[in-house]
Amino acid sequence: MELSEIKRITQQIQNFPLVYVAGPFRSKDGTRTIDNTEVVENICKAQEVAATLWQAGFAVLCPHANSSFMADPKNDDDKITAEQYYHGDFKMLMACDAIYLLDGWQQSQGSIGEMEFAKSLGMPVYGTGAIDDLIADKDKLVKYPNQFLAFRILNAMQYYLHVRKNYDYSPQNILGTGGVGIATRIWDKVARYLNLVGFNIKTGEYTAPKEPKNESVDDTLIDLSNYGIIGLLEKNGLWAE
Numbered sequence: 001m002e003l004s005e006i007k008r009i010t011q012q013i014q015n016f017p018l019v020y021v022a023g024p025f026r027s028k029d030g031t032r033t034i035d036n037t038e039v040v041e042n043i044c045k046a047q048e049v050a051a052t053l054w055q056a057g058f059a060v061l062c063p064h065a066n067s068s069f070m071a072d073p074k075n076d077d078d079k080i081t082a083e084q085y086y087h088g089d090f091k092m093l094m095a096c097d098a099i100y101l102l103d104g105w106q107q108s109q110g111s112i113g114e115m116e117f118a119k120s121l122g123m124p125v126y127g128t129g130a131i132d133d134l135i136a137d138k139d140k141l142v143k144y145p146n147q148f149l150a151f152r153i154l155n156a157m158q159y160y161l162h163v164r165k166n167y168d169y170s171p172q173n174i175l176g177t178g179g180v181g182i183a184t185r186i187w188d189k190v191a192r193y194l195n196l197v198g199f200n201i202k203t204g205e206y207t208a209p210k211e212p213k214n215e216s217v218d219d220t221l222i223d224l225s226n227y228g229i230i231g232l233l234e235k236n237g238l239w240a241e
Contacts, residue, residue, distance in 0.1 A: 003218045006153050010146040016059040017141035019134065020093050020118070021050050022111045023102025025064055032082065046102060049131065053100070056135045061096060063089045086110050090117055095152075097141045098124040100134055154222075162226060171240030174230060182231045189224040193217065 023046055027038035034040060046064035053060045067085055089110070093099065099118040105111035105128065118125055124141065126134040142148050174181065194201055196217050198209045212220075233239045 006150050007146075009153065010149045013149060015142045015145035015149040016057060017097040017138055018059045018061065018095060019053055020096040020099045020114070021046050021053075021060060021062045021064070021102065022099055022105060022108075022114045023064070024104045024108035024111060025067075026082075026108075028107070042104075049100065049102060052131065053134070057138055061092050063092070082110070086113065089114065093118060093123075094121070096123065098126060098134065098137075100126045100131065101128050103128050158222060158226060158229075161222065162229075174234055174239050178234060179231065182227055182234060186224065186227045186231070189220050189227065193220050193224065196220070 024042050025039065025046075026032040026042075027036045032039060034043075043064045046062050050060040050062040050065065063085070067080075090113075093114055096118075099115065101111065101115060105115065115125060124137070177184075191201060196210050196212055198207045199205075200207065230239065
């Protein structure tokens with residue numbers, strides 16, 4: 001996507017706050033197949049809350065509905081594990097603006113993990129019975145709808161650019177020089193950006209902005225943002241892991 005397209009998209013897509021509904025799926029004895037009455041009740045309760053939130057102007061991720069008929073008791077080839085569901089749900093949770101906890105979430109290890117992960121991200125958490133508070137906060141969750149949506153789009157573009165570039169690079173391009181190499185790359189991008197906006201680093205004076213001859217100012221800012229994240233990955237031992 002061209003960066004110039006982002007503004008057009010933000011004007012076409014209404015930025016509904018996206019809420020993740022978390023709560024018990026399995027029965028108290030650990031059953032997760034749909035022939036169990038308690039499982040069906042848990043699915044229906046989650047769907048009722050999801051419907052209420054959709055009607056109140058939210059977009060909703062409801063994992064209960066996403067996987068409600070996959071654990072078929074008549075299917076001997078069912079190889080989907082509970083962990084596979086949980087780990088997949090965590091990836092979906094990262095896309096959300098808030099999490100809502102259903103009745104009984106304290107008895108669900110999966111829901112506890114989702115709540116703790118949401119809190120660690122800084123995501124707003126709404127406990128059982130706080131659905132009115134969540135609805136009242138709808139506009140606050142996307143206070144600047146175009147800005148927030150554009151931020152999400154840029155995050156996604158940044159991620160896919162990072163993935164594509166890593167197909168062609170060895171991890172040693174970062175590990176070889178570590179923090180010093182990353183700092184050098186960041187300074188290179190900062191110096192280029194300052195030069196293009198008309199700032200003379202040597203004298204401290206501003207002149208007219210310059211037209212780039214090669215990569216755009218947008219590309220420079222994306223690279224600068226990427227190197228900041230790469231620096232955090234390298235610093236915390238997560239690069240190439």
